[in-house]
Amino acid sequence: MSLTADPPGVTLSATDVSVELGGLPVLRGITLSVRSGEAVALLGGNGSGKSTLVRALLGLVPIHRGSIELFGQPVRTFRHWSAIGYVPQRSTARLSGAKVKEVVASGRLAQRPPFVPPRPADRAAVARALKAVGLADRAGDRLSVLSGGQQQRVLIARALAGEPELLILDEPTAGVDLAHQSALAGIVSELIRSGTAVVVVLHEAGALAPLIQRAVALREGRVAYDGPLGALGRTGHGPSGQVHHADVLDPGWLDGAVER
Amino acid sequence: MIELFSYPFMQRALLAALLTGIIAPAIGTYIVQRRLSLLGDGLGHVAIAGVGLALLTGRAPIPVAVIVCVLGAVVVELLRQRGKATGDVGLAILFYGGLAAGVLMSGIAGQGAGALSQYLFGSLTTVSTGDLMLVAALGVLVLIPTIGLAPQLFAVSSDEEFARTQGLRTGAYNLLIVILAAITVALAMRTVGLLLVSALMVVPVAAAQNLVRGFYAGLIAAIAVGVTVSVGGAVGSFYADAAPGALIVVLAIGVFALSWPISVLVGRRRNLAPVLPEPLDDGELGTPHVVTEGHPHRHHPGCGHKVVQHGDHTDFLHEGHRHAAHADHYDEH
Numbered sequence: 355m356s357l358t359a360d361p362p363g364v365t366l367s368a369t370d371v372s373v374e375l376g377g378l379p380v381l382r383g384i385t386l387s388v389r390s391g392e393a394v395a396l397l398g399g400n401g402s403g404k405s406t407l408v409r410a411l412l413g414l415v416p417i418h419r420g421s422i423e424l425f426g427q428p429v430r431t432f433r434h435w436s437a438i439g440y441v442p443q444r445s446t447a448r449l450s451g452a453k454v455k456e457v458v459a460s461g462r463l464a465q466r467p468p469f470v471p472p473r474p475a476d477r478a479a480v481a482r483a484l485k486a487v488g489l490a491d492r493a494g495d496r497l498s499v500l501s502g503g504q505q506q507r508v509l510i511a512r513a514l515a516g517e518p519e520l521l522i523l524d525e526p527t528a529g530v531d532l533a534h535q536s537a538l539a540g541i542v543s544e545l546i547r548s549g550t551a552v553v554v555v556l557h558e559a560g561a562l563a564p565l566i567q568r569a570v571a572l573r574e575g576r577v578a579y580d581g582p583l584g585a586l587g588r589t590g591h592g593p594s595g596q597v598h599h600a601d602v603l604d605p606g607w608l609d610g611a612v613e614r
Numbered sequence: 615m616i617e618l619f620s621y622p623f624m625q626r627a628l629l630a631a632l633l634t635g636i637i638a639p640a641i642g643t644y645i646v647q648r649r650l651s652l653l654g655d656g657l658g659h660v661a662i663a664g665v666g667l668a669l670l671t672g673r674a675p676i677p678v679a680v681i682v683c684v685l686g687a688v689v690v691e692l693l694r695q696r697g698k699a700t701g702d703v704g705l706a707i708l709f710y711g712g713l714a715a716g717v718l719m720s721g722i723a724g725q726g727a728g729a730l731s732q733y734l735f736g737s738l739t740t741v742s743t744g745d746l747m748l749v750a751a752l753g754v755l756v757l758i759p760t761i762g763l764a765p766q767l768f769a770v771s772s773d774e775e776f777a778r779t780q781g782l783r784t785g786a787y788n789l790l791i792v793i794l795a796a797i798t799v800a801l802a803m804r805t806v807g808l809l810l811v812s813a814l815m816v817v818p819v820a821a822a823q824n825l826v827r828g829f830y831a832g833l834i835a836a837i838a839v840g841v842t843v844s845v846g847g848a849v850g851s852f853y854a855d856a857a858p859g860a861l862i863v864v865l866a867i868g869v870f871a872l873s874w875p876i877s878v879l880v881g882r883r884r885n886l887a888p889v890l891p892e893p894l895d896d897g898e899l900g901t902p903h904v905v906t907e908g909h910p911h912r913h914h915p916g917c918g919h920k921v922v923q924h925g926d927h928t929d930f931l932h933e934g935h936r937h938a939a940h941a942d943h944y945d946e947h
Contacts, residue, residue: 412779413778414775414778435780448647448772449773451832452768453828453829456828460765461780463765464780466765468762468766494827494828496828
């Protein structure tokens, strides 16, 4: 055990994390921790390193320097994966022939030992997850016949099926209309209330804005801002006198287009 | 037909064909899911080196081919996992090296390339009792993880990164898939043969995807198609006095060709009355529509126009728009 044991309630902590992809630095000295019941938005322009950070936190890309702990365990030796829910950026090409319920059921594999058929608890969790995203009536359909927004909700249901304590979503609102974003916001607020930590990569805050307690903005692989979402716009170096709306993030600032 | 079963060699050949017809499409389902449809073909070439080695050393061909083929599969997969297999060149060298080595070794053994042909396209009369026992034992060994680990193998072969966040050791599972495929390829050399075994791993899977919905239904349907064409091909080749592999593959492609129109027909029946989702966020705008008057045709179920269930009423598809009866007129949606 490390001497600097994390305080209780910390689900995720990254210390001085650097990642290089193809020899180029993508993340540089990121330090971040997320507590139970906290909802953190990762913001940033294209190429700022949001998705790479999320994938590094899950141990999907090797880190060059620093350390990452999930529930106090180094990610390399972490075994309690049933506590983690992950919604990747929509990439359903190879899933397209599978039924919706088959895709969602694969979110229970961390709970299921090999060679053991699904138990009633597994089936019930899959049914609850499908109901939560409003797709219970599409359980038997091929994923390929669903619209893009519905496919996104299937991937969210897959993560919910594992009843995670830490839910990580990578741009879950991309291509989802406002009404369904609100539905997603309802699901996420329910999870936060029950103590689940939520880390969500967002391009624009959208309907999730009221739930976000903390925004972490990345820029060129570094943390450019860590604080309440509402104050984010005002910290940018916009032209003097320009007032940012509290819940509208100026994408130009994050891309560096509005610098100085 | 009955006399067929009175020949002991034919009984062995049919049992071997049955087992091959089960395991090849079963493991093939994951190979196709991983977009590695041609892997079986490459492993078949590697197995030829195993047959050549067996001819050279005077050993039984199937066990030697199994070992060589598994070794080749492990090398290919480890190269892929370490990102060393740049492009297809490394794989091509391994695969064609296998074919060349096999032909060379069987030549040195004094058997010539002709001795290989019974392994390339299958041969019913050559299935010995020992072969059958080995095929049965290894076939069961392949089938247990192929079916028992189906949820894990499905997750790994369809969304590898997500599978890792479920705690699955994706490297080990991917290695398992290619090892099972390698064993299957080597076992199939008496029935479909090494050059055509890949077809039995891929074509029934493709046909099954046209016939049924979903991954598990596809797995079962692929096995059903595989068993049908394998046993059918073995029986047919007895009467036609042809290589069983060729007939098995032609039958499989025939089933695939038939599955196309069937999938279109089934799809049309399912699409007969699609349900349109009501937009969630109507707000105060309402749904825009056009009122049409003086429509001479009275729509009713069965009037020949395609129907769509739309919220609380039925629309009729009509010249590029939807007609809905509303009081004394039709709305064009």
